[in-house]
Amino acid sequence: MIRQFNTLTLALIPVAVVINIVMGQIIVVLKLPLYLDSIGTVLVGALAGPLAGGLTGALANIVWGLFTGPTIIPFAITAFVIGVLAGQFARAGWLRPSPTSVIVKAMFAGLITGIVAAVVSAPIAALLFGGVTGAGTDALVAFFQSMGANVIQATLGQGLVSDPLDKTITFIVVWLILRAMPRRQVARFPQGDHVLE
Amino acid sequence: MPPTLFVPGEGLLYRWHPLTKITLAVAALVLTLVPWGRRPAWLAIPLAITVGFGLMMAAHGRGPALAWAKRLLWLVAPVFLSLILVHGLFYPGGRTPVWQVGPLTFTQEGLLFAATVGGRLLLAVGAFMVVLTTTHPADLTTALVNIGLSPEGAYLILAAIHLLPRMQARAQAIVAAQHARGLRTDGPPWQRARALLPLTIPLVLGAIQDVEERAMALEARAFRSSRPKTSLRVLRDSPAQRAFRRGLLLLSGAVTLLARLTA
Numbered sequence: 053m054i055r056q057f058n059t060l061t062l063a064l065i066p067v068a069v070v071i072n073i074v075m076g077q078i079i080v081v082l083k084l085p086l087y088l089d090s091i092g093t094v095l096v097g098a099l100a101g102p103l104a105g106g107l108t109g110a111l112a113n114i115v116w117g118l119f120t121g122p123t124i125i126p127f128a129i130t131a132f133v134i135g136v137l138a139g140q141f142a143r144a145g146w147l148r149p150s151p152t153s154v155i156v157k158a159m160f161a162g163l164i165t166g167i168v169a170a171v172v173s174a175p176i177a178a179l180l181f182g183g184v185t186g187a188g189t190d191a192l193v194a195f196f197q198s199m200g201a202n203v204i205q206a207t208l209g210q211g212l213v214s215d216p217l218d219k220t221i222t223f224i225v226v227w228l229i230l231r232a233m234p235r236r237q238v239a240r241f242p243q244g245d246h247v248l249e
Numbered sequence: 250m251p252p253t254l255f256v257p258g259e260g261l262l263y264r265w266h267p268l269t270k271i272t273l274a275v276a277a278l279v280l281t282l283v284p285w286g287r288r289p290a291w292l293a294i295p296l297a298i299t300v301g302f303g304l305m306m307a308a309h310g311r312g313p314a315l316a317w318a319k320r321l322l323w324l325v326a327p328v329f330l331s332l333i334l335v336h337g338l339f340y341p342g343g344r345t346p347v348w349q350v351g352p353l354t355f356t357q358e359g360l361l362f363a364a365t366v367g368g369r370l371l372l373a374v375g376a377f378m379v380v381l382t383t384t385h386p387a388d389l390t391t392a393l394v395n396i397g398l399s400p401e402g403a404y405l406i407l408a409a410i411h412l413l414p415r416m417q418a419r420a421q422a423i424v425a426a427q428h429a430r431g432l433r434t435d436g437p438p439w440q441r442a443r444a445l446l447p448l449t450i451p452l453v454l455g456a457i458q459d460v461e462e463r464a465m466a467l468e469a470r471a472f473r474s475s476r477p478k479t480s481l482r483v484l485r486d487s488p489a490q491r492a493f494r495r496g497l498l499l500l501s502g503a504v505t506l507l508a509r510l511t512a
Contacts, residue, residue: 059473062401063464066408067456070416078420078448082434082441091453107405115409118253118386121324122377123370180373182366184335186327197339203362206341228446229453237457 056101056242064100064241065108068092072112073119086218093131094138094165094226098147099241102139109135126180130173134219137165138226139243147223147247149231155224162223163216170211174204183207189214251414254381256316260309262383266486267392270380272494276501277302277376281369283508289361291508295368299375306379317382321375328370332363386410391482400478416456423451 071092079088093112097105109131117125141147141161177183183203184190189210196206230238230247238244262270277298283291299321306314336343336359343356380389390403424434427447434444467473 057401059468060460060464062405062472063467064457064460065405066412067416067460067463069405069409070412071453071456073413074416074420074452075449077417078424078452081424082444082448084438084441084445088445088449091449095453111405111409115406115413118381118389118410119251119413121254121320122374122381123324123328125377180366181328181370182332182336182362184328184331186329186331190331190335194335194339197335197341200341202341203336225446225449229450232450232454233457237461240461 056104058242060240061096061100061104061242064096065104065111068096068108069112069115071095072108073116076116085214086221087214088218088222088225090131090134090219090222091225091229093135094222095229097135097138097140098142098226098230098247099238099243100139101143101243102136104242105135105139106132107135109133123181126176127173129176130169133172134165134169137161137168138223141165142243142246145246147227147230149227149247149249155227158223158227159220162220165223166216166219167212169219170208170215173211173215174208177211178204178207183210251410253386253410254316254320254378255385256313256382258309258313258383262305262309262379264485266484266490267380267384267389268396268486269490269494270384271392272497274376274380276497278373279498279501279505281372282505284365289364292364292368295372299371302375302379306382309383313382317375317378320382321371321378324374324378325367325371329363329367332367333360336360336363336366387482388484391480391484394480395484401472404472416452419455420448420452423448423455 069092072089075091076087076089079086089112090109093105093109096108110128113124113128113131117123138161141158141164146157146161174183177185183193183206192210192213193206196209197203201209235248238248280298281295283294303314303318306317337355338353338359340356340359340362342362343359345357346354347357347360348355387407390398390406394400394403427444428434432444432447433440434448435441
């Protein structure tokens with residue numbers, strides 16, 4: 053566990069936190085219906101391990117909260133879970149390179165992470181915000197409620213529509229980043245040997 | 250200093266130890282556990298406390314007070330609107346109609362739920378916004394170190410705050426450079442999606458490039474040494490503030506418990 057937090061990891065975490073935040077802003081420029089705000093979290097999870105990944109996710113939400121306001125801080129819990137899952141999937145070898153069959157595994161890891169993220173977020177969003185965020189996705193919550201769902205179910209429904217796709221794309225992007233990084237650099241991180249062939 | 254929510258100013262809130270302000274916010278957060286919606290008249294209470302926070306901020310001059318009010322409004326107004334529309338119209342337990350607009354009906358239960366959640370949100374966000382507006386991030390992390398956060402943890406938070414503006418500038422440079430090479434970030438969705446990788450990969454790889462250098466710089470400065478570290482910032486605390494913090498927590502806990510039992 054301590055091994056996850058060598059100095060290289062501690063230097064990487066703040067950089068990854070900022071990558072999360074800046075990616076969230078690039079997505080706004082591209083006007084894509086995604087968040088992609090956990091690329092840094094998944095990257096640290098893959099390179100350094102589950103705990104380091106979880107810490108990165110939680111920290112990113114807290115730091116972003118210092119800039120925009122406290123409403124996103126409760127979702128640090130979801131971000132923590134995303135980082136832990138990324139670390140575990142990498143440890144199990146799901147983010148290793150080599151031909152097509154393996155990127156399918158990375159996509160699958162993203163899909164599962166997205167489902168779990170939706171399940172973890174739903175009660176937080178339902179309890180604290182009545183399931184709404186003030187954005188366009190709120191129409192989905194209204195739709196599920198008009199179909200007979202209660203507040204938590206409707207919030208979960210909304211999350212299950214957007215999170216799995218978002219996290220699948222996040223994992224693909226991270227998989228590509230790991231391929232683009234020099235092998236020597238990847239290998240220096242605590243869990244680097246798990247994401248190399 | 251990067252543009253966090255901190256607004257420089259003078260006054261009691263600026264002199265207080267960050268923990269005292271955090272306790273104030275936590276006490277407000279505990280109060281949100283009261284089921285205000287069970288008695289509609291109670292809904293005025295979170296509103297009144299938020300107004301109280303507003304008056305406190307107003308005593309600290311125009312700048313901080315306006316910043317606080319503007320950000321609070323900016324954060325909660327869209328959520329309020331959504332709450333009223335989504336739950337006023339489609340709340341699962343909504344039965345009693347209050348207002349009919351064409352085919353849509355606002356129900357009493359739905360509006361009450363919206364008001365309950367809205368009041369809770371207003372109070373919690375307003376309270377923590379007081380802390381963030383009046384506390385320098387470095388003081389906030391120093392206070393967290395005082396109650397047990399490791400100096401490494403403090404570094405992670407402060408390094409991220411300082412890195413953000415640099416990385417934002419870098420992202421803008423990358424967008425501009427790729428535009429110059431003919432990358433299009435407009436048009437139909439598939440074309441915008443194709444722009445994702447040419448923007449992401451250089452940003453992330455460039456950022457990781459610096460990591461090894463930062464790690465060496467940290468080690469050269471005995472960052473991992475386990476010996477006690479001295480802090481540049483020293484926070485002032487007082488016995489009165491410590492007593493105030495304890496009293497505040499007890500009071501809010503007692504009020505919440507009482508309100509839950511009698512609701």
